[in-house]
Amino acid sequence: MAGRRGAVLSIESTSVQDYVKAIYAFTEWQDAAVTASRLAARLSVANSSVTGMVAKLVDLGLAEHRKYGPISLTTSGRALALAMVRRHRLIETFLVTELGYGWDEVHDEAEQLEHTVSDAFVARLDAKLGRPPRDPHGDPIPAADGSVAYPPAYRLDGVDDGHAGRLVRVSDEDPGVLRFLDRHGIGLDAHLLVRHGAGSPVELLLGPSAPALPVDAALTRALWIGGSVPHEGCTLRNPL
Amino acid sequence: MAGRRGAVLSIESTSVQDYVKAIYAFTEWQDAAVTASRLAARLSVANSSVTGMVAKLVDLGLAEHRKYGPISLTTSGRALALAMVRRHRLIETFLVTELGYGWDEVHDEAEQLEHTVSDAFVARLDAKLGRPPRDPHGDPIPAADGSVAYPPAYRLDGVDDGHAGRLVRVSDEDPGVLRFLDRHGIGLDAHLLVRHGAGSPVELLLGPSAPALPVDAALTRALWIGGSVPHEGCTLRNPL
DNA sequence: GCGGTTTTTGAGGCACACCTAAAGATAAGG
DNA sequence: CCTTATCTTTAGGTGTGCCTCAAAAACCGC
Ligand SMILES: [Mn+2]
Ligand SMILES: [Mn+2]
Ligand SMILES: [Mn+2]
Ligand SMILES: [Mn+2]
Secondary structure, eight states: OTTTTSOOOOTTOHHHHHHHHHHHHHTTSSOOOOOHHHHHHHHTSOHHHHHHHHHHHHHTTSEEEOTTSOEEEOHHHHHHHHHHHHHHHHHHHHHHHTTOOOTTSSHHHHHHHTTTSOHHHHHHHHHHTTOOSBOTTSOBOOOTTSOEEEOOOEEGGGSOTTOEEEEEEEOSSOHHHHHHHHHTTOOTTOEEEEEEOSSSOEEEEOSSSSOOEEEOHHHHTTEEEOOSSSOOOOEEEOOO | OTTTTSOOOOTTOHHHHHHHHHHHHHTTSSOOOOOHHHHHHHHTSOHHHHHHHHHHHHHTTSEEEOTTSOEEEOHHHHHHHHHHHHHHHHHHHHHHHTTOOOTTSSHHHHHHHTTTSOHHHHHHHHHHTTOOSBOTTSOBOOOTTSOEEEOOOEEGGGSOTTOEEEEEEEOSSOHHHHHHHHHTTOOTTOEEEEEEOSSSOEEEEOSSSSOOEEEOHHHHTTEEEOOSSSOOOOEEEOOO
């Protein structure tokens, strides 16, 4: 049933790569249904653009889609998404560890470069960086074979009062969040205690003597914290 | 007189960048007149494509062109060309020295990446690499301010019998040439003595005891050798 | 001044990705 | 079961960027 529309664009189109990545992102840390409108919102395009583009993904064998149904990736779609995520995160890691970028400065640059570098480049970069397990924001870097180890992590707006754990990941899409954390000396693996104030804002306790730090709602959606148990293993997922 | 055609594309178009680089290349090591047909041949497009694109360069203030006349760069066109050449050569250097690419593998990758990396990336890369003066093929890397130091160099097909000097640069466009040099252990700065055989092919003498190496015509157009005098300075050119 | 070559013009094509507006499907509530 | 709000798809169309071919125009050496 592929090729129904004749002109089928390629797997190398940056748009195709971005759509596939976006679809993958919906199920990476949550398990949200991928609807056309959600995808449209995330990619800042009209709903109808998504319908059209998803049809192309289906033609390319990257996505599955019944009319009016949710969108999902095929095995090769997931493979492409993981390859792109791998590129993105390796590039971000390189920018921070080798070129001295701040963690708030790398996302946009990686967003471009991920479409340009060759497979050979990615392989050599991975080796040069010592096969890092995660990027500067705590996101796991898929291995070349597509396997990924996700640490247990809970979004801050979903944990109970009194939850304690280490900062596992920070969404890297809003540089402002990253700079906020910088200002307060909070980095990856920082130990945090979550306190629901009597009023609305969530507070973070950084240590026994530090003052409580109120964080706004946007921030609670950008931070992911480990479990209360001191040490836990990782869940190895190989989605391929 | 700019903007005559209305829709003027930007300085960030990869095509614009490639055209400007190509124009610059004609006068980098020779002083060839840049005609539309030569540019078309180099870029593998039709003559009329060049006419159209050059008109856009003129609109952008990057090129000067009288109808039926030769094409040249304006000051800002030259600045853009030098910025692109700088990017290209820094990236090639990075690929070889940091990622372990062979010098025959870097050109195509750099050709893509040069359009994608940011100015910040280039600045940081230059610092990381220790501000290298030349790329893996001997081509000088323009400084951030656009100044370039060109060593004296003569193309092999233009030197007399008995000319001796060091290998100053190798054109990086044909990986086969680079691999040929690898096979014979010839690298940048190798000392060469040029011998015009009685027959047609030029021969290279690599050392007192080494056998003469015959080189074909294509190769004589890809190699550039220093002067016969043992040690010479560099010509500093700041074309801006 | 002629003839061959080069350049420009004109008209058009194509790939890719996006949009608006209208029509169609879905699902939740009455 | 039907209504209605919401989501999704279709249809038709825009815009950018770059390219082509064919024909007309200019150029240049003789
Ligand atoms: Mn990122
Ligand atoms: Mn990241
Ligand atoms: Mn090169
Ligand atoms: Mn080079």
